[in-house]
Amino acid sequence: MSPRELVVFGTASQSPTRLRNHNGYLLRWDDEGFLFDPGEGTQRQMTYAGSSAKDITRICLTHFHGDHCLGVPGVLLRMNGEQVPHTVTAYYPALTGESTTGAQYFERMRYATVFHEVLSLDEHPVVADGVVAAGAFGTLSAMRLDHLTEAYGYRLVEPDGRRMRPELLAEHGIAGPDIGRLQRDGALGGVLLSDVSEVRRGQRFAFVMDTRLCDAVYALAEGVDMLVIESTFLDADAELATAYGHLTAKQAARVAAESGVRTLVLTHFSQRYTDMSLFHEEAAATFDGTVVVAEDLMRVPVPPRRP
Numbered sequence: 001m002s003p004r005e006l007v008v009f010g011t012a013s014q015s016p017t018r019l020r021n022h023n024g025y026l027l028r029w030d031d032e033g034f035l036f037d038p039g040e041g042t043q044r045q046m047t048y049a050g051s052s053a054k055d056i057t058r059i060c061l062t063h064f065h066g067d068h069c070l071g072v073p074g075v076l077l078r079m080n081g082e083q084v085p086h087t088v089t090a091y092y093p094a095l096t097g098e099s100t101t102g103a104q105y106f107e108r109m110r111y112a113t114v115f116h117e118v119l120s121l122d123e124h125p126v127v128a129d130g131v132v133a134a135g136a137f138g139t140l141s142a143m144r145l146d147h148l149t150e151a152y153g154y155r156l157v158e159p160d161g162r163r164m165r166p167e168l169l170a171e172h173g174i175a176g177p178d179i180g181r182l183q184r185d186g187a188l189g190g191v192l193l194s195d196v197s198e199v200r201r202g203q204r205f206a207f208v209m210d211t212r213l214c215d216a217v218y219a220l221a222e223g224v225d226m227l228v229i230e231s232t233f234l235d236a237d238a239e240l241a242t243a244y245g246h247l248t249a250k251q252a253a254r255v256a257a258e259s260g261v262r263t264l265v266l267t268h269f270s271q272r273y274t275d276m277s278l279f280h281e282e283a284a285a286t287f288d289g290t291v292v293v294a295e296d297l298m299r300v301p302v303p304p305r306r307p
Contacts, residue, residue: 009045042071063151094125145211158202
């Protein structure tokens, strides 16, 4: 079981720079690996980061602008080359009603070159807000954002568990194998599991890319332990952000502050900026939690569970 962490492959927006590759983010979550928005060059960045194609179990695309998906062909080729043994699921906007559907765009990327396909890949076009996957990891939900094309953000929620209270167990005389029996059965000799334990809140993660400020951004971010969110512009360029369907660092920080976020990860920066400390300053002036200005090949641990 891997540690829960975010591996950042790239942090650029429309155009990569000498220091920033196009988007690409791998969330390592126990036995799952969620690859979000692999842009051009993601396969190479995976090599630098020491990430294997076998780490990926799910691919989540927010939308079909090139900086968020043109790494798909190379990543899939790598997965075929490494003969990934498990089925991988891909999620992307369905683009129903459009002249070109999401399935057609994805097919073009999936079969962009000649290769021998051995990977088992399931496609799951996202047609509306709601849960798109559920399993031992929890639930993965998608919500429609406000961008220039159909785009979705993603939210991962681990189920709540229970934390045993040693002092309460001792008070009721429960020890050894009886603890396991109580956890399995929910009651033992008149003692309920709730009498000797407390709720352990599951961890929560949200991924929000290209969008204007909207209700869905807040809904996705509500109470998460880690929010990975675009901050393409600084507040001085807020008009540009609105015109092109993006957020500023100040807006991202406002979302984090009002939504009870613990760790705010800013990314997807316009090539016009070179002094990245300005993003931290702008966000920290609004949000008093942990602010991380993402850098290529950075690893950001998911915060420990809340007390």
